[in-house]
Amino acid sequence: MDFSQEEESSNKSLTKFESMLKTNNVLFFDSNEFENIIHHYLNQGKVALAKKAIKLGLEQHPTSTNLKLFRVEIFVFENDLPKANALLNELYVLEPSNDEIYIQKANILSKEDKHQEAIDVLKRALSLAEEISDIYSLIGMEYLFLDQFDLARDNFMKCLEANPEDYASLYNIVYCFDFLDKNEEAVEYLNIYLDKNPYCEVAWHQLGRQYYELKDFEKALSAYDFAIISDDTFIGAYIEKGKVLEKLKRYNEAIENYSITLSLEDPTSFALLRIASCHEKLGNNDLAVQYYYKTVHEDPLLDKGWIAITKYYSKQRNYQKALYYINKAINIDSENILYWKYYAKINHRLNFLEESELGYKRILELGNYELETWLIRGDILSQLGEQEAALSNFIQAAEFYPENAEIEFRLAGLYFQLLEIEKATYHLRNGLRFDAEQIIILEELFPEVFESLLVKKIISR
Template sequence: MEFSQSDNNNLPLTKFESMLKTNHVLFFDSEEFENIIHYYLNQGKIALAKKAIKLGLEQHPSSINLKLFNVEIHVFENNLDAADSLLNELYRLEPHNEEIFIQKANILSKQDNHKKAIAVLKHALDLTEDVVDIYSLIGMEYLFLDAFDDAKTYFMKCLEQDIDDYSALYNVIYCFDYLEQHQEAIDYLNIFLDKNPYCEVAWLQLGKQYVSIKKYKKALAAFDFAIISDDTFVGAYLERGKVLEKQGEFVEAIESYQITLELDDPTSFALLRIGGCYEKLGNSDLALQYYYKTVHEDPLLDKGWIAITKFYKKKKNLQKALYYINKAINIDAENVNYWKLYAQINQSLNFFEEAERGYKKALELGNFELDTWITRGDLLLKLGEPQAAIFNFEQALEFYPDNAEIQYRLGGLFFTIQERDKGVYYIKNGLKNNEEFSFIIDELFPKLLANEQVTSLINSKS
């Protein structure tokens, strides 16, 4: 028997905790100790579990199950040698106890020896009639090996034994998704639903598979069946809303999202999607209202702040857009999307120094997109910082070594600072990679059009 906080039969647990407070040792049978330890482990109260194991073994020194709990604690605390040593002792006492093999596999798994762990677990299958948990463990070991077909097979075996094992169902679909076997997943789910027609989770997964292959009408039908199976299933309403959005049915999508707000606490995702639908319907007031609700519900959701900022950016209200992106950056200064948007707005406002700072920060945070490098470099050139621009473009070449747009810019910059050999080198490389981008010299370095060496280089290819 397992205890819970509301369990009326938790007298042994109450008695045990009372004993700990009084230091007055009381007797418990071994099964009571097992239930107490199991409860503490489920609650994550490891110190209390260890006390119960210690007292349990003092009162029942020959209990294999209590010793196995001791092994479990050692494995949890990564004392793998001690755990292995205890298991070897237990194996000599009970060589046919499947739990010994399960814990042995657990140790092997922690040591990244997943193939051996699978072999040990398969041996455990021969020792027990309760195979579901072992099938699941084997499936997880195959996942560690990226052997998704084998993992899928064992999670399917779990479902053959227990059709309500939703964890196994999710893992089966995860394997199908990883292997991009969407049609196979659909076939499997349809067979599964023939046996379990009111499984809302399976209907939801079926709908998502239809979305993957762009069969939106079938997806909607599947989500509707999920809702028929459980009309409080928030996930089905959300997925249904997303599909309706894809089909341009924004009013119906809003209705689907609104139901989730009535069924449960508002989610920032639903609020954001409702705002997006209202914006597409041209209802700016309601769109903005829901975007504000989104960031109020979850100030850390970047998509909410980005939606508000882009809303004002589209309306050409750049000062308000800047206000909200600054607000977002104050909340999360490490969000690369915020800095990119910050840079773009400042650039539109002709605040070039702030724009350059934004692109620089985006690069520092790992946004190595080509346009980020190029736009920042062009801003540095506009700000009269050719050396900084050169350094920027040289870094960019490490990511885009054959990019003509970068090479022309470097060529022009080196001519500007009188390093002509390097200028020639980069312009030649630019011409070699893409002649059509030679207009970059005209646009960014118009003074070089009077340089015979530069014009000769460009004209030689035309």
């Protein structure tokens, strides 16, 4: 029977089974038919229908080991590991040389975070199985769980040797090389693989990525070109080639490659954003703006899009437009710290001090405690005449940044303004002890305090 006949037979079995469910008439299926039906439902994520098929299958074929193994799979999926183990033990007594029993046992051990035991069981399965590539892949995954990347890579390599078209294993091999910072070794491995599989677009794509990491951009371009020759609809290759061309400042060519991806499938916000950025670098401002608009329209949740258009208008000194777009971004995601940073900075630039202070306050509320945020917010509060609030801000900042002269001199200046001389003197001396050169802060922010006789006397000591 050829493939098309097998598929037609499988479809007939499925139609017959679903018809039976609707009519409640019990029809007979051989065990292979049940296996195909269950496999189909599991692949579709239709667990309830798979369970029905297993139940009916075992009623008609109560001794079928394969159907019982499907039941084990369901138990594992539902995290009912005791039942899964019990059924596997029964099956092991009946068929101790069935490699699927070991594979399912390893699956359970993996679920229990017993990864080394799972590996030991899978190695036993290797000696029993006819098809070994999937088992090597499973062993590789277990080694990944143990962070043993060398061993994981070696097993994925064995999997790829057994099945050269297992691209998932190829990706995992490269992932291991990446994690181990072995880009040159990855290049060597991929070139050997490509000698045997010269039209594998996935391998060419991964080779391009390795050359990119090694900053050998011309070789990266060649690799991506071969990936495109192997499959001229391979979107990932066009995207990565575009990134390399940007690095080489060949922006028009980069735009061409990103644009090809737009014609191959629905536009992606990443490609639109890169096209916009390239046009901006070429000075094509109208086109840049058009593509920035398209980016945020395509994916309103992409913060890079909103930040890019905000930065674009900020560079043009069109701060009102920049503020307009960062406000739109905040309306979509009010928890994004980056948005609030731009909101605070742009309002500060426009001298909208109250709004800017609100932005810095929100940044702190969201858990970002950078020193600059505390300092700028406190300075703005001081400018607004909110000395008490500014003090509170700097006192909190000192908890995060103790022995910081920038904070201490600001506290000294504020306390002097409030005529709390003892506290002011204490913080002034702290500032001088921590970093005397930062006294310029007092001179710039509190000039009348800096010029006072008391301060001059303390500084001169």
